[in-house]
Amino acid sequence: MLTLEHVGKTYSNGVHALADINFSVGPGEIVAIVGGSGCGKSTLLRAISGLDTPSTGRVVLDGEAVMQPHEKIGIIFQEPRLLPWLSVAGNVGFGLEDRPKAERDARVAEALTRVGLSDKAGVWPRELSGGQAQRVAIARALVPRPEVLLLDEPFSALDAFTRVDLQDHLLSLWADTKPTLILVTHDVDEAVVLADRIMVMKPRPGRIFDEIQADLPRPRDRQSSAFDRVRRHVMAALDRSLSRSGHNSNAETDPSGAALWW
């Protein structure tokens, strides 16, 4: 169980990025965090990962406060961030350095097979396409078997076909060990396809604005009316989260601005 207790973040330059965020994510649950640009969703994910520490409140995983990167928490970034001096297999096995070589090799081979890249084990990262590189990054994050996997707009740099393919792929990988997934995205479809629960954030300072249950049966049909209903629901919440008539609004009022939430 991952719990956020009154998590807030103020940067040293005075930017108030997050304010009083509270929620819990159960084991095996998939939560998507969506929100306008600059609403602090990446900051929130970094606070959960332990790469940044919250200024107030704390992140608790299984009763233990997360103050720095934790072995039970894996993270996948927007870019693959593969280490160019390691082969694909070396990158996937990066988090298994302290394991015996035989075990490491077996787990790396298994993970590469699972992401469909077993024929690429020996090649350098520079030889991979964008989608392949991100699959290697997913394998690298999953191979230490984290309890919580954080994804920071993991597919946003990919083309639409690759993105849909990798979303399905991620779900099938998730089904193997059922880790908790927390996914930051600005793609509403992606959130509805993947998540059990969708958190909509409101900016300045970043806070949770709305929480939407997406209890659709899996696998989800992107064309179904139920899917569309959830999607509209999220869209409406996003629009409201950015509505310029809010009490702290000093931005210019733009009639079409609400639809440009990203």
Add this chain to the structure above:
Amino acid sequence: MSLASEPAAQPSRKSKSSLSRWGSPALGLLLPLGLAVGWELAVRAGWSNGRLVPPPSVIYATFAELAKTGELQRHAAATLARVVSGFGIGVIVGTVLGAITGYSMLVRRFIDPSLQALRAIPSIAWVPLFILWLGIFEASKVTLIAVGVFFPVYLGVMAAVMSVDRKIVEVGRAFRLSGFKMVRRILLPAVLPAYITALRSGLGLGWMFVVAAEFMGASEGLGFLLVDGQQLGKPAQIVAAIVAFALIGKVTDWLIVGISTPFLRWEDRFKSPAAQD
């Protein structure tokens, strides 16, 4: 025999590629070889006496003579020993200071301005001071070479450490690396390409400064051969020493490149190493 056409087609393609592979070095050799042969012929034909600019055959004879008596080896060994010790000291100090200043902004602000000010001084200007401090023997020569090697290595390492991708370092942090493990698994491989370049420029300067050091009074060394050749009016000996410098300098550079190449195969370069050299 329809199959025969395929194997027959391959050798021609192969010979074409080997032509382009050998074609460019051969093209580069054309000018110096042409000049050398032309000069040799000019001297043989009596158009020039070749006293101040000795023809290749005389240079070769001088070179062979020096090598036969063991003179060349003795002088080359003395010079090489100076370069190796000066290079070693310069690399160690440059690497340590460069790594620290690249890593810590505080230390950089503290010592980098002073080092940059020292760098602005032409290193040869130190020579009188070094001789006063360290005497006229090996210590002052090795120090001068070490100073020459230090600056490119220091600058290269500092720039390389400063420019390590924050995102890659973050991957290391996400896998809970810190301290020595972070250095070994992330920072060291990340700076290696720039470090090799820094070592190569350092070595080049080391060879430059050994000549300056040996000019300031040495009883042996290739630089001594140069001065000796000038004072005794033996241009062939000067050119032979220059050729020896070129050969040994190139070989030491090849050593650095050859040793580092297996560690840098991952580089995503505009041109492959083979095409560059």
